[in-house]
Amino acid sequence: MFKYKLISMIIFSLAGILCAQDNLSIIRDIRVKGNRFIKEREVLAAVESRKGDYYSLKSLQDDIQAIYKLGHFNDVTLDVEEIDGVDDDQKPGIIVTFIVSEKKIIKTIKIIGNKKISRSKILSEIGSQKRESFDEGQMLLDVQTIESMYRDKGYTSVSVEPYTAVDEKTSKQIITFYVNEGNRMLIKKVTVQGTSAYSERRIRRKMKTRRKKVFKEETLNEDIKKLYDFYRNKGYINVHISKPVVESNEEKTELFVTLTIDEGRRYRVGEITFEGNEIFELDELRKTVSLKKDKIFKQEKLDETLQEIQGLYADKGYLRMRIKTSQITDEEKGIVDFNFSIIEDGLVYVDRIYVEGNTYTKEHVIRREIILKEGEAFSARKVRRSMEKIMNLGFLDDVQIDIQQPEDMDRADVVFEVREGKPGMLTAGAGFSSVDGLLGTLQVSHINLFGTARRINLMWEFGERRQSYDLSFTEPWFMNRPVSLGLNVFDITRKRQFADDFSAYQERNRGGSVQLGPRLTDRLSLSFAYGFKQIRVFDVDSEWADRPDNDPLKITAKTTNSSSLTSSIAYDTRDNIFDPTRGHYGKLSVTVSGGPFGGDVHFYKPIMRGSYHITTFWKFVLSLSGRVGYVESFAPSNDEDIFFEKYYVGGGESIRGYDYRGEIGPPEGGKLMSVFNAEYGFPLVQEYKRTILQFAIFADVGGAWRTADDLTLKIGTPLDYMKSGVGFGIRFKTPVFPIRLDWGYGLNHRPGEDLSQFYFTIGNVF
Template structure:
């Protein structure tokens, strides 16, 4: 098209020069007009015209103007008319626009929806028709069908001129039959059998569930990637000279089958020979060899070598040598089939943090982000502190994305950090409903703001209502008092809980202070004052212990705690751990009429597995008792059962009970939770769990427990599955738990719904 246009343009100027001889080109241009444009605005065209009123006429300028306007792609033809008037010359640009696309129709498609096809098209409704896009769109549609397994799909295109210089376009598709990969053969493999190799590649043969898994679909790009994966697999098993040839792909149109053959030449297997790493004043040879996992006589593994090099590079970057170069020198001994590794390190010069720039925080104040940094402007570069800074900013919960970009100023021995955040909504007004087999219908509402005024303040009002509880709470937290690593908070609450054998009403408040004790550790101390009312529901069958708990009491308690949290993401952890130790002391010099103490310890660990699976194990142990001659009150005892502890059970199934079969809690507890978590999306995770635990005590009916304080041999257990959503109001969980030791009078399972934290 450009070549044709140039020929036409040359011919036009040859013809035009004859006419221009009759025009006095020495006279100035007094007027420039544009005619023929319908949809392209005149100002757009004038922008590309270099000829101006008052100028002398220039054929070269006109020629360039025509080319520039034509290159916009909106026009089929452009001519220039020159007329001489009394006052000077008039130049008119005569424009013929390409037709406008009125409609795009897709016909003949059954397997792929219209919207999916139209997303691939360059020719769209409401733009100018460009003929060179036709073949491009045909190819795009064919490629889309090939990705779905329809390798013989054909596409015809027709256009129809309609009124007002418009055109309708119709793509007529003949899909043909779907073709599947039915056989993948490997030739030349000896060390790995065919089954092991097939597990490494993404291209799979057609199976019984191909309709669901899309196995059997042939994609050229994926097959190319599979070749690289095979090479990598062999390289990681000592076959450093393996050759994987381009696959042979045969398509049987009649049988609708694809046969793929991959030829390999494995070569010999090599092992690690000598390993030498040159130490320096930063790290000794012994220290470097200690982190190098490839050892003499191991099967050579190229990926492990890359990981070891990265580990050493990162070690130097933690000491400020951000541009350290770790250079492996590999020599092969063909007789012994060994690979000698000699690593030299050019650490370069120390690098310092230059500017820290923050972008995207329209609401959140800069200092709220900057106070989470583990390094400051001017400090020595440390890659581990950069990673930790990103984790801390992400764990604020204010951002959907947190990205760090390092910009080198090598000549100044500086690295600037550009922090780009995408803010999420931190305020919410929400309400909803759920269901539990114990609580029946559950209603909840929340008004919260976790980044109040952009300063990181947290303010929330929560309420949850069901057949057995009424909870109201207002909470305020300042996570960084005076912009230091100090925490302050205040809570007010009013709760009512039906434990079937008794009704508990609690009103009160608490204040808390906290301080950072280290990079991952916080210490807190809180004071709580509470008025508790216990009302026995069925006095006729209530035990003397239950009757002794009835009435009003005040609790005045102090609770120190320590939390260590190394999870990589508080909201969706993949690795790390969380430990929590809490002690509580009530009464005595603190006042109130309740005297007790309580100790609770928790430990959670997260381990990343294959296929994005995460394994979580959580344990909890607790012990409580009265002091000063007073018993542990009923409402401060331990209870288990429900969505946040022992799933598959309600609290009446676990621990000591009264004569009516209702739980009265215990003095001690043991709990073990294990989970396999799979992220379907960033905000939705599936869960399979196994829970085990019990509550122990001496009062009441202990047929479902024991009077021992802790008895690992006497624990209830259940398994189940669920779904966890991460919403603006916190985690929302649905879980179904099934008892593995169902006893007489118990339901076989429990359905749980909850809003709040996970383990």
């Protein structure tokens, strides 16, 4: 409601002035009249016009609307007054006055007649509040809110009457809600009539509207929809449920609910035909059909088919296509045929691409992950992949897509709306594992340094058996090209287990690496990493140090330098690299140490690994992974020199339920290894699109062998056999600090070995 009062005489005189002064008059002052409880500064803060601005009727009209939207006023009018210039050089001006009529302020809200719901509870739910402006419309909504609160508790006959009065001393509003609670009524009986294919009991079990429950109309409506879905997914296309009958007893204490169902005939799927399609061949369209001929009709399969067809066209840019579905039923035979008539409208092209919601992240950081380009045909597949790539940056909580079509129906604007997370993190924690004992961690990381997606991470681990620090930096777009640059330095000191000796020797690894990773395509990437590390072995237990030189279990205290180049190629179709729900990942890497790269250790080490992820139902994800590796020395090194590069299978990163060393494969490590893992997990806590906490069950199997000739696929207790384990765990999912707490139970232990292990691990198995 707006009332604009512009004084005619002033308007005419202003018009003359404006014409004489090049149609420009300056606002000399802005005032507010009529306000009593609302401060003038609050009103003036809402308007755009300011002293010194040129007069604009359109701007003043917008200001009136802005004042009205404050919600404090019943009426807003405008008065414009001309004033003379101060001197000959100064233009005459105007004074703008906004005349307001305030809504009354609520002095108090009274609730009378309430016994079952407290006054404080009611006041916390309604919109009208003490010391705020009175709004009659809001008061009527409050009546509905109070009645809804009572109905949720079973008081279906509740009634609420609102009354208003004005306090004579303060002129403020007093609101009174008179509540007639009535009797509490629970459902006495739910009756389902007309069922023949399924028992009444089975139908009732699918409903939330049940005996001894509070009756809620919205719940009953949801039940009816659920029953329609149930019957239509069982082949009953023409099922009909009559309007439910809800009756009460004379005392108004019990309710009786009756549903009448006309099931109709059950149908099987017959012929499926298409017409109107020119963009796609019939064979391509038939691949989208989830309905199977001669099978019982399922509504959900029909819905899936329609979505697949629409998705097929959307991938090609045909956003305006439509599908008319015709079903022809043969009641005598119980067959239903479907015809999909496709109306193919023209292509929709991408006009502009916008990025919104980023306040810290630089826009180009997000834009370079978008594979959809302006001017090309719209592609739903490219939009989905772009959203996945944006989420894979790791520092965004959510990304949504908005497709806006302006007047030109053949073009569309695409808006990527992101929600930024917390890119910086200071983490401190403690954990316990069977291998490292009590372990403390302190980590400082930032995965979006200066809003550029650069990553820096410093982690310090400290405990009785392990002390380490690790500093890394990653530039994802080196020199503004799709090439990653990584730098890393580390220093790790550990008490090492060997065979059944829990503290056979100490080992210190320190060094660094530099890595370049060109991305050839959206899915295919290469990596080249040069690394140098110094390995020092000391405090060797005499049981291992004093053995003969030809004994494979002899450990010698020494220091060696390793200089190596690791080359790898990877192919990745996972939807989310931190928490995949579908897709696969494969990687082949080869490390060459020594030779032309120098150092004391000469070997080559190929490793092949892969993983596969699929969502089975709801958010339950099955993940499978496997890796196979081999290592071999070359002159002048021998097997003793590559002692630290051999494979040790067991522990939290391979076969859970066993020690890291000594229970699977040869005690001195194997040249060949294979490990296979399966996990079935589901989220416990999610925020937007990101999983925070996950529960998983797992099964592992694998082994290590001295040479390829010793390889066996048998599973059992001997050291050279493969071994298996099962267990469960909790995952704390973060892009920079994923933590796994696992309990594993080994299925192939030898006598005397611990049957289970607990693991505190940083990193992902997959």
